[in-house]
Amino acid sequence: KLLQLAVADYEFRQSIYRKELEEVIRWSKNKGMSDMGFGRDKTTYCYFAIASSIPLPYDSEVRMIITKSAVVITVADDFYDTEASFDELTTLTKAIARWDAEGLSGHSKTIFNALNDLVSEFVAKVRHQHGIDITYVLQQIWYETFNSWFVEAEAKWSMGGFVPSMEEYLGNGAVSIALHTIVLPASYLLNPSLADYKIRAGEYQTVTKLAMLIPRLLNDIQSFQKEEQEGKLNYVLLYMRENPGTDIQDSTAYVREIIYKNWGEFLQHVLMDGLAEELPKSCKFLHLSCVKVFQMFFHSSNRYDSNTDMLQDIQKAIYIPLNIRSN
Structure with a gap:
């Protein structure tokens, strides 16, 4: 009986996940995200990673x-990385800053429209649940993220004229990875939520920074x-640049040690109560879940790009039902 109930529960969950995945694939197509003609269509990957974590x-x-949010981030990041001219990136970044599609066309307009619709959906849900308007907060967080991609693109387009320090790179790189762009807005939908907290772009609590x-x-x-082949910046490569005589093994070992130390501090902020400037526990656990997504993608290889x-x-x-033989 217990085994039958467990199988039934598993298959019920599968049915929910299939329905949600079909809906998000349909959304991605309707918004033009899966038909851009460049970059990575990772709608299914994004949903699977989120649903499993x-x-x-x-x-x-x-x-x-x-x-x-992850789908828009992937498409927009690829646009900044590989597809757009510098003028197109400048125009799109300025459009995000003023939150106005005037002057946009082609892929830039598709990305802006998808983002604008997503933010509007977010805002409507939070207004319905909590009676507050988070339009400005979301727009500023998204602009911060788009601008970080622009900074990286600007360095690439500078033909090697500017190389940031490791500290400068990491300050921008922590934003451009866009985890906060996902987790903070979504935290408004939790219970308890961020409705009673003042979130400002660039002014994040320690658990979010980690x-x-x-x-x-x-x-x-x-x-x-x-990224070395593509002429992009990378913390591993910058470490070797700033520390002559070191090799890739030295650099990756150094970066892994940073991850290890910060992971311990991160878990403290997630799991321990009574720390200053605490977010609701539900929000902290959502932070943990989203970081686990990146661990799944990048623990031993770059699975996201595969x-x-x-x-x-x-x-x-x-999709595959359980096949369990009962004795």
Whole structure:
């Protein structure tokens, strides 16, 4: 009986995840995110990662809104990285700053419209639940993120004329990884939520700062070879530049040590009560869940950029029914 109930519960959860995934794929297509003609279509990857780290009984709308945010981030990040001219990036970044699509066309307009619709959806949900308007907060957080991508693109387009220090790079890189862009808005949908907290772009509590830092370093360890070929900045490469005589092994070991130290501090802020400037526990655990997503993607390789690494996991988790023989 217990085994039958467990199987039924598992298959019920699968049905919910399949329905949500179908909805977010449909949303991505309707907004033009999956038909851009460049970069990575990671809608399914994004949903699987979120659903596996933020499972039931979390509200469906939390998973959906985080997945949609991750899709927009992936497409926009690829646009800044590989597709757009510097003039296009300048125009789009300025449009995000004033939150106005005037002057945009093509991919830039598609990205802005998808983002604007997403923010409007967020705002409506939070206004309905808590009676507050977070439009300005969300716009500022998203602008901060887009501007961080612009800063990275500007360095790439400068033809090697400017190389930031490790500290400068990490300050911008912790923003450009965009974890806070996902977790802070979604935290308004939790119970208790961030409704009673004043969130300002660039002024984050320690648990959020650590949640931004760790994924950036995880990403950089697994992507330095690709980014070196593409002429992009990377913390692993900058360490070797600032420390002549060191090699890749030295640099990655150094970065792993930073991750290890910050991970311990991060867990303290998530799990311990009574620390100053505390966020609600539900929000702190959402921070932890989102950092775990990046651990899954970048623990031993860059699984996010692979088109095949996670397909079997996705099939097993969402589509393939359990096959358990009872004695």
